[in-house]
Amino acid sequence: MNYNEPLLWEKVNGITVGYSMPELSVVESFPQSKHQRGSISIPGFSEPVIARHFTKLSTWNYGVDTDIYPLGSCTMKYNPKINEKIATLNGFINSHPLQDDSYSQGVLEVLYQTGEALKEITGMDGVTLQPAAGAQGELVSLLMFKKYHRSRGDFKRDTILIPDSAHGTNPASASLCGFKVKVVKSNEEGILTSEIVKSCMDESIAGIMITNPGTLGIFESNIKEICDIIxxxxxxxxxxxxxxxxxxxxxxxxxxxxxxxxxxxxxxFSTPHGGGGPGAGPVCVKSHLIPFLPVPRVIKTSSGYKMDSNTPLTIGRVHSFNGNFSVILKAYAYILTMGGEGLKHVSEIAVLNANYIRQNLKDFYHLPYKKDSLHEVLFTDKIQKEYGISTLDIAKGMIERGIHPPTIYFPLVVSGALLIEPTENESLDSLNNLINILREIAELAKDSPELLLNAPNNSKRCRVDETRAAREPILRGYI
Ligand SMILES: Cc1ncc(COP(=O)(O)O)c(C=O)c1O
Structure with missing residues (x-):
């Protein structure tokens, strides 16, 4: 590449570098030439070139700090900056998990109090903060279910009931835990009924996994009866x-x-998703499952906080040290910032925002379920399909118009799903922008579908051939 190098730069061994080092106070030493297999041509750039390169790349990125990120089932909410500030306080970043408990009282207090807050929020009795993701929390819970049944001499329960609309991690966790999976069908309203669950119940059933509201964004209103049946x-x-x-x-x-x-x-609880991790998926349990929780757990004693492993029936440790501590700390900061009333308000606004979108788009996109939505709303491409436009084209049209698409083609039980979760963070302007874009796309689908079939044309990556990209991936190359 032929760069017209601006300052700051210097040449080290003939290569331009974008840094300047202090003078050496020791004898300069290079690897013996006999160990060198020849020169490798690593390009060198000056500091301004590097700074511009990465700054430019950062502007190509899209995230919750840029605009709405309405991924249904993923709750991509804004991560308040105060969380980050607290997570970098000296006392926290300089602590080490191998320090004696007596030197880690602040850290242990955060872990303990976060657990107490989660118990309060869920109305449960015990907690583990170790799991690093929701999926690991599922596995931990099912391992506890298994051990619970075994500890009562009940070895015949080898099956888990899972609704047909469940997230893929649910059956995956059950299988990983050695259970068989029996699928429970949701009804035409998108929820489970007592009758269907009852018909699936027998002595082989170790338990049921229920997402509430379900992945269709609808409240499982029979939850209490279903729990009783199980x-x-x-x-x-x-x-x-x-x-x-x-x-x-x-x-x-x-x-x-x-x-x-x-x-x-x-x-x-507003901590970074982090590209599949590191996250945190704490598990809360009722009192009868406390003996099976992973160890160690933080306990509060008259002489301070301690890590305790004295739990003979535990399923063991599922994460090194105390889980992803900085993630837990950020969530604790969020819980304290919001307070009880603030958290309630979060859910109220999240539900209001989803229903605002539903009301404003219901004449443009097909609503597969008539029951009220909670925090996310599910549409399909049924209307647009008539004009040859699919969910994928709608998503690409959104990218063309500068916003991130919602979750598409999930849940799998619904053909051409578009699952929109705005979260509580979006302003009226932002919601209206999303609505206007989706209305415009619905009009285009009717009048000029070809414009959607080619979209996006103005993004860094235009429409890619996804099948070819999967079959013949080019894993190296220039952006
Ligand atoms: C309903 C549901 N269950 C479980 C998970 C898994 O959570 P995690 O991604 O933290 O493993 C997800 C993730 O999106 C989900 O939407």
Missing amino acids: HDGGGLVYGDGANLNALLGVIKVGHVGIDAMHMNLHKT
Whole structure:
């Protein structure tokens, strides 16, 4: 590349470098030439060139700090900067997990108090903060279910009930744990009924996994009856808490019969998703499952906080040290910033925002379920399909217009799904912008579908051939 090098730069061994080092106070030493296999041509650039390159790349990125990120089921909410500030306080970043408990009282207090807050929010009795993601929280819970049944001499329960609309991690966790999976069909309203669950219940059922509101964005209104049926049949109920953003301060799941539930701190509690991790998926349990929780756990004693492993029936350790501490700390900062009333307000606004979108788009996109939405709203491409426009084309049209598409083609039970979750963070302007863009796309689908079939044309990457990209990936190359 032929750059007209601006200052700052200097040449080291003939290569331009974008840094200046202090003078050496030791004898300069290079690897023996016999160890060198020849020169490799690493390009060198000056500091301004590097700074511009990465700054430019950062402007090509899209995130919650840029605009709406309405990924249904993912709760991509804004991560308040105060969380980051607190996570970098000296006392926290300089602590080491191998320090004696007596030197780690601040860290242990954060872990303990976060656990207490999550218990309060969910109405549960015990907690582990170790799991690094929702999916790991599911696995931990099912391992506890298994051990619970075994500890009671019940070895025949080898099956987990899972609704047809469940997130893929639910059956994956059940299988990983050695359970068989039996799919429970949701009804035409998009929810489970007592009758269907009853018909699936027998002595092989170890438990059920229920997401509430479900992945269709609809409240499982029969939850209490379903919990009773499962418990009467000797099973346990797992609550997938990925959608807790709809329920904060409104329902305590522990009061309706859930035995264990994970929460995604990287969703509901405003910590970074981090490209699949590191996140945190703490699990809260009712008292009968406390003996099976992972160890060690923080306990509060008269002489301070301690890590305790004295739990003979534990399923063991599932993460090194105390889980992803900085993620837990950020979530704790968020919980304290919001307070109880603030968290309730979060859910109220999240639900209001989703329903505002629903009302304003219901004449433009097909609503597969008539029941009210909670924090996310599900549409399909049924109307647009008539003009040859699919969910994928709608998503590409959104990219063309500068905003991130919602979750597409999930849940799998709905053909051409578009699952929109605006979260509580969006202003009226931002919601209206999304609505106007989706209305414009619905009009285009009718009048000029070819414009959508080619979209996007103005993004860094134009329409890619996704099948070819998967079959013949080019893993190296210039952007
Ligand atoms: C309903 C549901 N359950 C479980 C998960 C898994 O959570 P995680 O990505 O933290 O492993 C997700 C993730 O999107 C989800 O939407």
